[in-house]
Amino acid sequence: MKKSYDVILVGAGMVGALTANLLAQQGFSVALVDKGNGQCQLSEFPYYDSRVSAVSRHSKALIEQSGAWQLMDAERLTPYHDMNVWDGLGTGEIAFSCDDVHLDELGHLVENQVLNQALLTQLESHNKLVDCFFASSVSHYEKQDEVMLVSLEGGPRLTGQLVVAADGANSLIRAQAQIETKEWDYQHNAIVATIELNKSHENTAWQSFGEEGILAILPMPNFEGRHFASIVWSVPPNEAEALLLLSPEMFCQRLNYAISNEFEVLSLISKPISIPLRQRHALQYAQSGVALIGDAAHTIHPLAGQGANLGFADAGALVDVLSKAKERGESLSNDRVLRRYQRARMSDNIRMSASMEFFKRLYETQNPLAVFARNKGMGWMNNQRLVKNHIISLALG
Ligand SMILES: Cc1cc2nc3c(=O)[nH]c(=O)nc-3n(C[C@H](O)[C@H](O)[C@H](O)COP(=O)(O)OP(=O)(O)OC[C@H]3O[C@@H](n4cnc5c(N)ncnc54)[C@H](O)[C@@H]3O)c2cc1C
Known part of the structure; x- marks a missing residue:
């Protein structure tokens, strides 16, 4: 007889893979579908994956609960103790x-591929409950009476009670x-790359807001x-295009100028890539047997490194x-059940999206009066322990 699943989960990125583990731990049967082959590319030291995430303490607790945190090589995780913003x-x-x-x-800086691989490996311990359909794209889904039917391109048709869309920013399930x-372009592209510095980052995340754009320097493991x-260097799209055309030496020169002498950038370790940034927020997170999580529900500016953390909290x-x-x-x-999920997450996610928009606009302006007020404000806030602790607790999730 054809198997019917509790949940058909589309997308085995970091958010989908965590959700599959947590669902299986609760005894749910899951069909996990992804168009990728379920294999992550782990680069050799020090050629780190250029896509890294600042993982909050709350997210770490969820990943630990899934059993995947323990599977990651501790040498590839970088705890950060301080954060300096200027x-x-x-x-x-x-x-x-x-x-x-x-x-x-x-929190910890973690390469996305390293975390995703650990989450997928951990799924193997749930092979009685989770069936993986990798290298399979969803073509469409429909609801028949109370049953969800998901068709895979050139493959089987899956049946289940609920479809969870973790299929990323351009979610097909959300569209169907x-x-x-509600979405708009941030008019920013994020350039990501691994660099070598002349001195230790001291386990500190550095963030500068200036005429050279918004630049985050995130500590990675030291090696030999x-x-x-x-x-993560966020600049207007035309500047991103120009930066990518520079030779590695010229790119480092521009980076050194943007860093304004905090460090010297010795070399580029990976080829920079540019990612267009767009704010998106689904007006509903659930509807008729479908729930959205992670980037399928919302994408935000990476300036505070919170996108995946919001997705893990959704999971x-x-x-x-x-x-x-x-x-x-x-x-x-049941719609009532799914509305409970939406209530639990939507206001937090909207608050975070609004904060990112506020900070992006605040630091975009180069009007001398606004810049003066902004700098005074930062100086004032730096001495307000309670306000700072509140901001830290939000960032910790
Ligand atoms: C430059 C940058 C820096 C960032 N830094 C941070 C940070 O420091 N901290 C943080 O918390 N967040 C950060 N983020 C955000 C974070 O990267 C994303 O929020 C997160 O990766 C989203 O994960 P996801 O699993 O929801 O989606 P995705 O990673 O997009 O995964 C979607 C999955 O669905 C699959 N899929 C898609 N369509 C189909 C289909 N039709 N059929 C089958 N499978 C399908 C894809 O193959 C993919 O595996 C950053 C983002 C950017 C752009």
Whole structure:
């Protein structure tokens, strides 16, 4: 007889793979579908994956709960203890430290491929509950009575109670469910790359806002006495295009100018890539047997490194709501059940999106009066322990 799943989960990126693990831990049967082959590309030291994520303590706890955190090579994880933010157009500076909140670290920098691989490996321990359909694209889904039917291109048709879309920013499931989004272009591209520095990053994440754009220098593991970092450099699209045309030496020169002498960039370790940034927010996270999580539900500016963290929190909240529904004997696709998930997550996600928009606009202006006020504000805030601790607690998730 044809198998029917509790959940058909589309997308085995970081958010989908975490969700599959958490669902299986709660005893749900899952069909996990991804168009990729389920293999991550782990680069050799020090050629780190240029896509890295600052993983908050709350996200770390969820990943630990799934069992995947323990599978990652500790040498590839970089805890960061401090975060220094400065205004490249003035003297404003704010320093956040884990000591202020009596914690061992503010979070960890993790290569996306390393984390995704650990989450997929951990799924093998749930092979009685999770069936993986890799190298399979969803072509469409439909609802027949209370059953969700998902068709794979040239493959089988899956049946289940609920479809969870973790299929990223351009979610096909979201489009087919006709869930509208509010979205606009940030008029920024993020350039990401791995660089070598002349001295240790001291496990500090550095962020500068200035005329050269928004630049984050994120600590990566040191290796054989050499010091590495990952950059996320957000600039207008035409500037991104021009930066990518520079020779590696000229690129480093521009980077050194943007860093304004905090470090010297010795060399580019990876070829820079440019990612267009767009804000998106689904107007609903759930509808008729479909729930959206991660980038399928929202994308935000990476300036505070929170996008995946919001997705991991979606995963935790959805699994929690579904587990309680199961205990009560409610159907997983019941609208009331899915609305509980939406209520649990939407306001937090909107608040974070709005904050990113605020900071992006605040630091975009080069009007001298606004720059003066901004720098004064940063100086004031740097001395306000309570305000800073509140910001840290938001960033910790
Ligand atoms: C420059 C940059 C820096 C960032 N830094 C941080 C950071 O420091 N911290 C942080 O928390 N976040 C950060 N983010 C955000 C973070 O990268 C994303 O939020 C996160 O990767 C989204 O994961 P996801 O699993 O939701 O989606 P995705 O990673 O996009 O995964 C979607 C998956 O769905 C699959 N798929 C898509 N369509 C189909 C289909 N039709 N059929 C089958 N499979 C399908 C894809 O193959 C893919 O595996 C950053 C983002 C950018 C751009």
